[in-house]
Amino acid sequence: MTKSKEQLENDINNSKYFSVSGENMEAAKQSLATKLVLDIIDYVKYYWYAGVSRSKKSYYENEPEIYMVIMDCLRTFNANKGFPFMHYLKRSIKRVLVRNFKERKEDKNTLLFLGNEDENIFPSLRDESEIYEDKEISQRKQEILEIIELEYQNLNKNAQTKYRKMILTEEFFDFxxxxxxxxxxxxxxxxxxxxxxxxxxDLISKTDIAAMHNKLIQRVSADVRIFKERLRPQLRDLIKKYNIDFDCE
Structure with a gap:
């Protein structure tokens, strides 16, 4: 039976795989890695992929490359950066999907492109969801941005600082x-x-931002948590209804 989305996120981000080290622990680390990879695949396949990619290519068609990204991220993830593993993984998978889309567009439009070198036939791509999502999802994302903006404007003017912008940009970066x-x-x-x-x-972390602004990481985490608590009642139903990849918890 597949675990719930929340349980998988918790098990992945808090896996002991990321803290086990030492030559004598290689067998244990390998065992943890096997379980972790299975959890990651379930999360991506059943809960995440459909919400960010509306292409004609199914998860299974992209599965080999997604698996390679997962293994690469497990090798390169730095837990000391201060952000969850799943943020790092999602960003990496999105980058691969964007690259694949670009390659397919290039193959399809090569002759057209060569016929008019001044014509830019390729879309400006930031994320694969920009390519595939329908207008309804796009409008709902704009609603989310407006809600965040309104809450930010409701803060005391003295709180609307470079520091505050950085921690919110880091927190909502993937979105x-x-x-x-x-x-x-x-x-x-x-x-x-x-x-x-x-x-x-490698996105700048909350720990890095805290150091830049001479603040404790606990203070940074608290500031983000309090702001998201103000957003949660307004966003929870919207996010759930349209299956938008946005963490307001």
């Missing part, structure tokens, strides 16, 4: 990349940070 034609006038977004790390698998 922001998935938004089609993201407006550049939202006051809660640090656009310099978003652009800098949009093509970088």
């Amino acid at each position: 922001l990349l998935s938004v089609e034609n993201l407006n550049t006038d939202y006051s809660f977004i640090d656009y310099d940070m978003l652009n800098k790390y949009s093509n970088n698998k």
Whole structure:
């Protein structure tokens, strides 16, 4: 029986695989890795993939490459960065899906492209959901952004700082990349940070941001938690109804 989405997320992000080390623990680490990979595959296949990719290619058609990304992420993930493994994995899988889409577009439009070198026939891609999602989902994502913006504007002016923009951009990073034609006038977004790390698998962490602004990581986590608690009543039903990949918990 497949675990619930919440149980899989918890088991994956808190797996002992990420903390076990040492030559004498290799057998235990391998055993943990086997279980972890199975949980990750179940999560991606049953709960996540359908919500971000509306292409004609099913999960099973992309499964070999997704599996390779999973194994690569397990080798390269740095738990000390301070963000959950699943954030790192999702960003990596999205990058592969975007690349695959670009390659298919290039194959299909090669002659057209060669026929008019001045014509830009390729879409501007930030995320595969920008390509595949329908208008309804796109509109709902805009609603989410407006709700976040309103809550940010409701903060005391003294709280609307560079620090606050950075922690919110880090927290909502994957969602922001998935938004089609993201407006550049939202006051809660640090656009310099978003652009800098949009093509970088290693996103700046809350620990890094805390150090930059001379704050304790506990304070950063608390500030994010309090802000999301204000969003939760407004967003929970919307996210669930349209299966939007946005964490407001």
